[in-house]
Amino acid sequence: NAGVTQTPKFQVLKTGQSMTLQCAQDMNHEYMSWYRQDPGMGLRLIHYSVGAGITDQGEVPNGYNVSRSTTEDFPLRLLSAAPSQTSVYFCASSYSRSNTEAFFGQGTRLTVV
Amino acid sequence: GENVEQHPSTLSVQEGDSAVIKCTYSDSASNYFPWYKQELGKRPQLIIDIRSNVGEKKDQRIAVTLNKTAKHFSLHITETQPEDSAVYFCAASSQAGTALIFGKGTTLSVSS
Numbered sequence: 001n002a003g004v005t006q007t008p009k010f011q012v013l014k015t016g017q018s019m020t021l022q023c024a025q026d027m028n029h030e031y032m033s034w035y036r037q038d039p040g041m042g043l044r045l046i047h048y049s050v051g052a053g054i055t056d057q058g059e060v061p062n063g064y065n066v067s068r069s070t071t072e073d074f075p076l077r078l079l080s081a082a083p084s085q086t087s088v089y090f091c092a093s094s095y096s097r098s099n100t101e102a103f104f105g106q107g108t109r110l111t112v113v
Numbered sequence: 114g115e116n117v118e119q120h121p122s123t124l125s126v127q128e129g130d131s132a133v134i135k136c137t138y139s140d141s142a143s144n145y146f147p148w149y150k151q152e153l154g155k156r157p158q159l160i161i162d163i164r165s166n167v168g169e170k171k172d173q174r175i176a177v178t179l180n181k182t183a184k185h186f187s188l189h190i191t192e193t194q195p196e197d198s199a200v201y202f203c204a205a206s207s208q209a210g211t212a213l214i215f216g217k218g219t220t221l222s223v224s225s
Contacts, residue, residue, distance in 0.1 A: 097206075099210040
């Protein structure tokens with residue numbers, strides 16, 4: 001099993017550009033989530049999904065969209081990138097709900113200039 | 114929604130000493146409390162977790178305690194080693210299992 005795979009690992013965007021961060025898991029996990037990590041701020045929940053076709057907002061959802069058309073994939077879309085979205089983004093998955101072990105991807109370091 | 118506070122933000126100990134990190138949570142419905150370790154440039158990884166029906170759990174040099182009445186839980190690392198140096202995060206999840214909320218992290222430095 002590859003676990004949770006994120007692409008790309010690094011990305012530089014210009015302000016106003018859009019892009020999609022990819023996340024895929026091969027563990028047949030129902031629950032998937034996106035976090036952003038900023039220095040001194042810990043891991044903040046952006047969006048989550050409890051199963052295919054179901055998504056909801058986390059702590060910091062503004063400026064981000066998600067969809068969950070399959071169990072395996074949970075892409076995160078930045079609609080119009082802003083410098084405040086410069087961060088490290090982690091995708092995570094859990095077997096059933098958020099109250100089971102979360103497995104993280106390797107992260108995507110995004111810089112918006 | 115859930116709010117998790119974590120203290121201290123930095124902790125420096127000598128090799129062989131014990132380290133304690135404390136967290137408080139706000140949602141009394143939370144019932145799952147994991148701890149994650151993140152080494153520099155790596156992804157967070159689970160080191161231990163505890164559920165609300167248990168007061169304490171140990172795994173070799175690591176232990177977690179939970180006080181549901183006071184809504185706080187702690188991570189204890191005994192006989193610290195340089196390889197324990199990392200950022201540690203506590204987290205809490207509601208019984209509904211819809212969100213896992215993290216504290217801001219503690220940077221632990223173990224000097225030999």
